[in-house]
Amino acid sequence: MRPLIMVGAGRGSLPRIVAEAAAARGRPLSGYVEFGDNPEPPTTPLERLGDAALLDDPAFLAGVDLVVAVQGAARRPLALQLLQAQASLPPLAHPAATISTTATLGAGTVVSAGAIVQSDARIGRFCLLNTAASIDHDNSVGDFVSIAPGVHAAGYVTIEDEAFVGLGAVIINGVTVGAGATVGAGAVVTRNVPAGATVVGNPARVLPPKT
Known part of the structure; x- marks a missing residue:
């Protein structure tokens, strides 16, 4: 080895x-x-x-x-x-994480203790799944996505490249979080989040762009 x-x-x-x-x-x-x-x-x-x-x-x-x-x-x-450069970049999951045998982890992804990745979930390259985050069945997570501690994504959720999902956020079934979007801590996401948007609150709403 x-x-x-x-x-x-x-x-x-x-x-x-x-x-x-x-x-x-x-x-x-x-x-x-x-x-x-x-x-x-x-x-x-x-x-x-x-x-x-x-x-x-x-x-x-x-x-x-x-x-x-x-x-x-x-x-x-x-x-x-x-x-x-064709470097070898295996994913790394703490043994206290639970990874379904039918889930996939991309190159360079790091999974913390207590995280759960359920059946047929697909996690992209160089993602960070923090403590006690749960990614449920049939989720699709893109590359360079950061999932904060305590996040819960229900089934058939899509989180696109370079999105950030903050501490304790909840994403309901079938929702898409667009590329580069930010989901604020504690947000409850009940509808699709546009690419690049920031959403906060329960239910989550899009913040106006900064001027």
Whole structure:
């Protein structure tokens, strides 16, 4: 089995989630690669293997599995760079998550403890499913989607690329959340959310664009 290496570090939540999930699966991280303008060591003791230059080295990429722990705007271009370089980017799910045998997880997706992915749900690439989020049967989740803790998406929900669903939000059956949309914390989504829109409240309503 190839070493599992984390790209990115720092003191945010994602590097810790990644390190803990890997250790709990019995495949602890073998080190980390610094990435970004102000790299910091992770809170979990790990060997520093080098900086972002390693990610341009085909010999390095051929010998490792990578998990991207970079958050924010840098996550997508880095992930696409690594895909283009044919890096190995397996999904990582904490063993305390429940993943149906008929569900699929895309490359680079990270699933936290307590999350549930039900039958025939399809989760795209480089998604983040946080603590105790539930993605029910026949959901379709695009790439680079962030699902906050305690979110509940009922059956046949579609969440398109780069959407963000905030803490404790609820999405009813059959609703589509458009690409790049934001669902506010605690929102109850009862109708489709347009691409790029922000919705809040119960029932969720679209906020007017900022002027």
